[in-house]
Amino acid sequence: MMATPYKTIIKDGLWENNGVIAMLLGMCPTMAVTTSATNGLGLGLATALVMAASSLLxxxxxxxxxxxxxxxxxxxxxxxxxxxxxxxxxxxxxxxxKVLGLFIPLIVSNCLPLARLEAFAAKEPVSRSFVDGLFMGIGFTLSLVVIGAIRELIGNGTIFADAALLLGPAFHFMELRLLPADTGVLLAILPPGGFLVTGLVLVAKRMIDLAAGKEIRMAGAHSV
Incomplete structure (x- = not known):
């Protein structure tokens, strides 16, 4: 069987089979930690490291x-x-x-890493499996950051708030206030806001695919 091209692996991880916006996997951490872009970035990168290393092994x-x-x-x-x-x-x-807390150990129960090991790493060569795990993790990270940034902007008027506190002083440049402090909509950073924003992001992805003439593939798995 011919090995999957690297270009296809990267494209699948970032867009076509993105864990959140295509396969609808890992929705519990997606809803829970995306109250800010910084939290989404932190959990996403942790998940990407786990996926890349697990796929390699x-x-x-x-x-x-x-x-x-x-x-x-x-x-x-x-x-x-x-x-x-x-x-x-x-x-x-x-x-x-301390901020992410229990959600780091719960990466073990996230459907996405196990699904990729079963579907890809168990069948493909080492280098391609590592790239698949890495870019599936990066795609997951990007989804969390986008959803977190939208929720944070609407809820608090900021993007990447406390990035320097959580990631280190070198990341102070990421902290942006785009809207006045008193204009935030609290609903956005509450659980209902997570469902609403995630739904809108899913719709946006479907619309982009339709505009590009792609056939919409429905997710074949439920999330954890």
């Missing part, structure tokens, strides 16, 4: 992992990589670690 050992135990082994690999990322964030990005 599964591809390396795919010939020795039997069909009967593949799912437990995949979950064990994801859990190990998540624990490593969790410890690193606690050590070097402690402020963000």
């Amino acid at each position: 599964v591809a390396l050992f795919r010939k020795t992992i039997t069909q009967e135990v593949r799912i437990p082994v995949f979950i064990l690999i994801i859990a190990s990589m998540t624990t490593l990322v969790d410890l690193c964030m606690n050590a070097w990005m402690h402020e963000m670690y």
Whole structure:
């Protein structure tokens, strides 16, 4: 079987099969942490690291992992990589670690990493599997950042607020106030706002695909 081209892998990860706006996976963390673009960026990057590392390991050992135990082994690999990322964030990005809290360990229960290991890394070469995990994670990160930025802008009038506090002083330039402090709509940063903004982003993606003449593919999996 011919290996999937890198261009297709990257395009799928960023747009065509984007975990949030195409496959509708990982919706619980999407709704919970996207009250700001900074939080979305933090969890998204953590997830991208877990996915890239897990895909690499599964591809390396795919010939020795039997069909009967593949799912437990995949979950064990994801859990190990998540624990490593969790410890690193606690050590070097402690402020963000405190904000994201339980949602870092819950990367293990996110459907997206396991789905990509089963659908791609278990079948493709090592380099392509690593790229798939990385760009699926980057696509997930971009979705969280976009949804978080929209909610934060409407709710607080800012974008990437507290980026310097959470990511370090070098990221102070990212903190922007675009609207007056008293013009925010509280609904945007409450749970209903998460559903509304995510729905609008999904609609925007569908409209762009239709304008490009693409056939709309309905998501075939439910989210976790």
